[in-house]
Amino acid sequence: MLGGILAAMPGAVAQGLLWGVMALGVYVTFKVLDYADLTVDSSICTGGAVSAVLILKGMNPLLTLVFSILAGMATGAITGFLHTKLKIPPILSGILTQLGLYSVNMRIMGKSNLSLNSNKLSQPTVISLGNVNQSILISVVFVAAVIGVLYWFFGTELGSAVRATGNNSHMVRALGVNTNSMIILGLILSNGLVGLAGGLLAQFQGYADINMGRGAIVIGLASVIIGEVIFGVRFNFAYQLGSIVCGAIIYYIIIAVVLQCGLQTTDLKLFSAVIVALALSLPLFKNKMLKHKKAVVAEKE
Amino acid sequence: MLKITNLQKTFNAGTINEKKALTGVELVINPGDFITVIGGNGAGKSTLLNLIAGVYLPDAGSIILDGIDVTKQPEYKRAAMLGRVFQDPMLGTAGNMGIEENLAMAYRRGKTRGLGWGILNEERKYYKEQLAMLDLGLENRLTSKVRLLSGGQRQALTLLMATLKKPKLLLLDEHTAALDPKTAAKVLQITEQIVNENNLTTLMITHNMKDAIRLGNRLIMMHEGKIVYDISGEEKKSLHVSDLLQKFETVTSGEFANDRMLLS
Ligand SMILES: Nc1ncnc2c1ncn2[C@@H]1O[C@H](COP(=O)(O)OP(=O)(O)OP(=O)(O)O)[C@@H](O)[C@H]1O
Ligand SMILES: [Mg+2]
Secondary structure (H helix, E strand, O other), X not given: OHHHHHHHHHHHHHHHHHHHHHXXXXXXXXXXXXXXXXXXXXXXXXXXXXXXXXXXXXXXXXXXXHHHHHXXXXXXXXXXXXXXXXXXXXXXXHXXXXXXXXXHHHHHHOOOEEEOOHHXXXXXXXXXXHHHHHHHHHHHHHHHHHHHHHHHHOOEHHHHHHHHHHHOHHXXXXXXXXXXXXXXXXXXXXXXXXXXXXXXXXXXXXXXXXXXXXXXXXXXXXXXXXXHHHHOOOXXXXXXXXXXXXXXXXXXXXXXXXXXXXXXXXXXXXXXXXXXXXXXXXXXXXXXXXXXXXXXXXXXX | OEEEEEEEEEEOOOOOOOEEEEEEEEEEEOOOOEEEEEEOOOOOHHHHHHHHHOOOOOOEEEEEEOOEEOOOOOHHHHHHHEEEEOOOOOOOOOOOOEHHHHHHHHHOOOOOOOOOEOOOHHHHHHHHHHHHHHOXXXXXXXXXXXXXXXXXXXXXXXXXXXXXXXXOEEEEEOOOOOOOHHHHXXXXXXXXXXXXXXXXXXXXEOOOHHHHXXXXXXXXXXXXXXXXXXXXXXXXXXXXXXXXXXXXHHHHOOOOOOOHHHHO
């Protein structure tokens, strides 16, 4: 079994890195904007579908990722429009876009699964299961670039305004910023990253699938929370972003281990849901424990 | 400077919760006016400030600010001309961001935000100087998160943020009400200092009648969505709390005998 676990490690790390890109997108909405955006469950597939279709049409695989990003951004813009202009609550806006995108994704792909069989492609994909080690290296480059861009952006005037909008929109409006624009901008940025992750993921696994994003938001949240719990919220912003990606990698290592222990792949959704539920309730348990400790101490005195 | 004509606002119109908050406010503010606003609970004071700031849009009437009709302008647009401090110390600052980050955002009030750095190095020196004037020791904590500050410190910081870029009109809504008496006095003293030094046109709501008389050059009293009393100059200087109480009695015909105002 140990041998099996070790053999599964490189794949898990590569998966973790790619889902880490998507987790960074989730971080932008969930943590920075304080907006629970469910668009991601579909926009990741949109990114994958766009990349797969364009590759099959003969486009350079690296270039297709640009279109994955743009497609993801467009989905974020739609959710932002639903929420800010049509005044639909955040969660529902995301769900509506997510649902509508299912049909759009089917239209893009033409069928529910598009295979990128490497023998038939004119150019190799950017990353692939055929060369996991190289894929890990390339993914690290992508992750580093994304962290660099986010670090830069959130240091700018515009990025500061987006951060402040998630923290205290009241103040931000009083300081002359259109908070609706900031929310739309944040959603665009977030889903652009998710689209990129989708494109990379499709290339890595060698296919785009209509169900590839189901439960993505949960994986993103799990990564964000695992990263925060293990590495703490300290040092600078880049450290925090890095810890989220590490959180995603740890998540996929755990998954690899439980799979080797005999869990079925179909059991994973339940497993993920339980992990995230536990992680999200962690602060509550911490408080209870603290109170309990205090009560015990008080009793002794 | 500011000209308000027949301003009206009803909340939840047509429902059982209908509440006429403003019923025709007329007000002209001259440049350099420092006006204190008093009135009982629900008199419409906050609503008046919120309408000026654009938090809500009025049902009728007009607001002309510095020659520009802002009656229907969105809140974030007219913010370029306004400085605001709220009653709740949490509302005026972003707790998860540093002191300097908050100041840098305030410094850019009314300016389009681009992809330049959120804070430039040379700004930090200026912020330090400004913070030092508050005399709260904040000048050595530029990168501290604002949520670590006390309510009074946050309110003083909000005041500085509201005036860092000189506003055409400063709106203060009971900005010391949530503070303990000593801190409230300190924040009020800082308010006076900043308003006087910059000769800011100011509208300040307060429940403290002594403060209302002592500060500013003009005092207005609101009741049931209208301005019922407007006094300035020498007449205001010679005002006593008892005069105000009596004025209150006449406009309310005694019905507000238990009002919070009478207690302070
Ligand atoms: N957003 C709102 N929705 C519904 N009713 C409101 C709203 N804001 C104010 N009101 C009502 O309008 C009336 C005037 O309220 P306002 O807050 O302006 O009074 P105020 O003079 O500031 O009183 P206070 O001294 O208690 O702060 C009150 O009856 C209040 O309940
Ligand atoms: Mg009020």
